[in-house]
Amino acid sequence: MLHRRSQSSNGYTSESNFLTKLPVTVIAADGGTPALSSTVDVTVNIITGCSKLQDRYGSWPVSEINNSVTVPCEDSYGGNYTRVCDENGSWGPVTSYCKVKDTVLTNLQLQLNSVSNASGNASGEIENILESLSKITDNQIDSGIITNVTDILKGVLNIADYMNITDNSTEYFYETISNVLKPENEEAFKQADVDGSVVLDVVDKYMLLQQETKCNNLNTGDVNEIENNHIYTEIGRISGEVLFPNIKRSETNIDIMENTLTNLGITNVCFGGAYYNSLGNVMENQVTLEGQGSALPTGEVNSDIISLQLLTDPGVSLDNLDPPVRITFTLINGTYTDPICVFWDYNITTGQSKRGAWSSKGCVLEEITNVTAKCACSHLTNFAILMSPSKISAHHSLILGIISAVGCTISMICLVLTIIAHRIVWSVVRSNRTITLMHLCVALLLAFGVFLAGVNRTESRVACIIIAALIQFLFLAVFFLMLFIGVEILLSVVQVFGSRFRLSRLLPLAWLAPLVIVGVSLGVTKTEGYGNKKFCWLDIDSGLIWSFIGPAAAVILVNVIIIVIVFKKMASATFVKSKTSTTKLKTWLHSLCVLLPMLGITWLFGLLSVNSDMFILQYFFSIFNSLQGLFIFLFHCVFNRQIRQALTHRKERRRTLASFESEIRNTTKDEHSKSAPDPVKKTGPSTRFEDVD
Template sequence: MTNTLDKSENKTTTIKTPNLVVSVSKIEKGSDDVSFPKRGEKIENVKSSITIPAKSLKGMSSFSTVVYKNLSGILTTSNKGEGQKQKKKINSEVVSLTMANWERNKDFSVTLNIGHFQEELSSPACNFWNTSLNGWDTLGCSLKATDSISTTCECNHLTNFAILMSPFESNNVDTKAIDVISLVGCSVSLLGLLITVGMHIYLWRYMKSDRAKILMNLSVALIISYAIFIGGVDRTENKDVCTAMAVLLQYIYLVVFFLMLTEGVEIAFMVLYVFSTRSRIRWMLPLAWLLPAVIVGISLGATQLEGYGNEQFCWLSVEGGLIWAFVAPALLIILVNFVLLILIVRATFNAQSLAQKSKQEKSKAGVRCLCVLLPLMGCTWVLGIFYVNENMAWVQYVFAVFNSLQGFVIFLFHCATNQQVRTSFQKKSKRKHSESFLSTKSSGKAISLPRISLTDVSDVSYSYDQPFKFEHQL
């Protein structure tokens, strides 16, 4: 067919059948990008298109394209490295592209936009038919964009291409909306946490306590997690980078959970054992950063990096079971913190200061108590396990809102509206004013007076370590 085209004046020859489309096109010297079908041209019942950039046309005279409209019942769906662990379905036409001597071009690449048969399937992956393995493979192909209608792939070689997708439907959830909610929420939380950390550092002399130290560790861990999530969760174009991002996310999220457990244990001791004075953070904080590293190390050793990242996002594999290396410890910590939360709220309501208040005042105190404690103890993460069927799709939106705004809620209740922060700020302002006054009085004299204020003699602040006043902080 290529020889016939060489003798013809036509630049493209196309043959159409009900289940097959074959096209051969000439490549003129100095051509820009070439495509199939040609720009502005449509081929009936063909959902796929191919674009070959100018850099890939060096030394090429023609290319041929074959579109197999439906081979889903003929070809196997087994995938290299996945075997039968993932149930996949061919959800597109199979597109074949042929060019002579393309291997000589080191910069060769081709972009394919392949339409989906069924719009409700999930987890698209760019695949090619590996003849040596007699199965589908993803090596050399990366997913550039996807939606319910089509998927765009870029590959650095030629063969038969198709989109394999999970047969599990996801038409009840708008993934774009979830992405926007997560991105906006994480950005707001990141800003709020940076302000919280900066304010605590500025007022550290007046706010130093065990709970403040835990809060700072938790805030820093959340800042790191938000930064990695925003900057790296979708870096799927590079497998090594994606794997590294998945490992980092697993570690830092586990650190966040262990710090939330530390927070829960510390608050429980403050409320339930009011006369306890021994500091626990000397061993709890180091463990909160070290135990996640042990879990991640075991996961890496057991999986040899298999399951870290996929075609859609840089996170842990669900199909291979690696996700349980995060979910299991997270659920255990949530369960422990939930029990501690019940004990804390119960003890707070039984406190003498609340016992004499009206039901309305108790309700307000209870709501504030939950707003303060839930983000710190991570109990909102339990929402993730309630998405069990299509009728519970709303849970994914609530989960995305609550957990992306966890850092903002911490900023709101532990910085912006916190009484200790306001009191500490007033003390620091008074101290500066006192030092300025003494400096002015002593100017021009041979001997200056020592700068002493009441704060230096007795630096009494509204501390988190005062268990009898805990209910007033809520």
């Protein structure tokens, strides 16, 4: 007997139940004649594959286990849907999707233009367009589709402003918005010509249109909700306190107290609210702080975005609400710091000529925990809370930035002076170590220069990639040159290869190795991770930063070992043993001051502060490393005896030469005076006077 079950509880499994009779014999304990013999029914379940399934992707036929099945797309789409029947007899996730053809969006735009030019009510055509958009965005989309869809939605709003909108149109509209805001579309959204603020603007205008057409038909207490995966909206009429969301319970909400409305002369009001749970990922992280005129990059959106608008008489102002509106946010990441209550201000134009930025004007933070934050704002609009993903607050970040900028500038000046000083006395001080030191000074000078000039140049994606790669190359070259200096110092101390070995011949490797690392990184990542919206540097989340940290940490480790060996050799040297304790201490300190800037040991502060809550390490790192050029100038020029003696000798020699040249000129003048004939005496009137006498 065979029983077949087409679906399991998940709707996908196909099983076969086989009912059969098996003989059962019970053997006697002594192994003799069977004591009992009978038969029992046994049911065996065998999974034969996946059953037929009809869903929004199409009709999936019956399939065997581990079989990949493809469903063709509709005529207006390219590609196909693919999924696998897994070993449990369940349909797996869809792994390939259909993509709308460009002609479909073009035809929708033409249809929209036709509707806008036609006379009469075209609500049906609007509904058809929005339905098509909801289907298109339900598939895999790219940046071009996002741009075209948002353009069509803006066009729909221009038409719908003087037409009746249907309930179906509203459903399709919010389905489209929700589909566009899918987390898997985040990367495509960032590459599109529009950002998340366009979605805010479109939804705000559509909701206002809803209020104008629906509110008159709502009784007090009526609230209509539309819930999608990534946007939730309500429109309702309330008497007294307004709380959004009103139907759906949520820790993130906006609360307008009854007193606030009473002070405005409002006792019954129609509200519209929207709640976005993924929009923050595609919003610009720009914020204009209270009292400042420019937009500055500050933190990340660390909450869902929520908005509320009231339909009031034209004479009612909602700009200075008293008591203020209370907004409660559920924090996405409880470890973030430096919270700022913000709203999206469309009146701000940023440096990228984009309309709108986050503003803190009229909003204050009242309370914050690791879970929630409470803000008070004197107006209504789209709200969120921005926080810094770094454990260093914005205040400390600003100070660290100033320290780095000032330190790098000082270092660049000192590096130029170091190069000039060595160039003047190059014939005297030239050696393997000074040759490598000059390479290090040039590399540091270029690295600091590019860092100061380009690390914040995020306006151009291509330029930012080039700057990030160049900074990576130059600082890696700095590390490899510091490694060469460390090896040269080690060789000079232990004399492994003798004095004839010229390490300077291998210096091209210090420039070639970083070039290879950067080239491989660019090739493997295809430039992804080089630069972001804040800085032109390597991405941390993707792990690309390790293409710099890895080699740098290896160089630091080797140089630390070299310093230990060098100090051990120094401690055992006879000339050190004979010195007093005070003299020894001075010798150690002087040696450390000379070696640390050249070998990059101060970069340990940077490595230790990556995951440290002790922000003091960040200060040490910024001070010591931005002033590396200053330390090199001090300990390899100002306090370097050889340089000082060479400069003094050059000065004395020039003085001697000047004196010698002066003596030669005087001697030549005297000799010239002696060898010249005596001038002829005049025998004029005086002679004649004598004759007269």
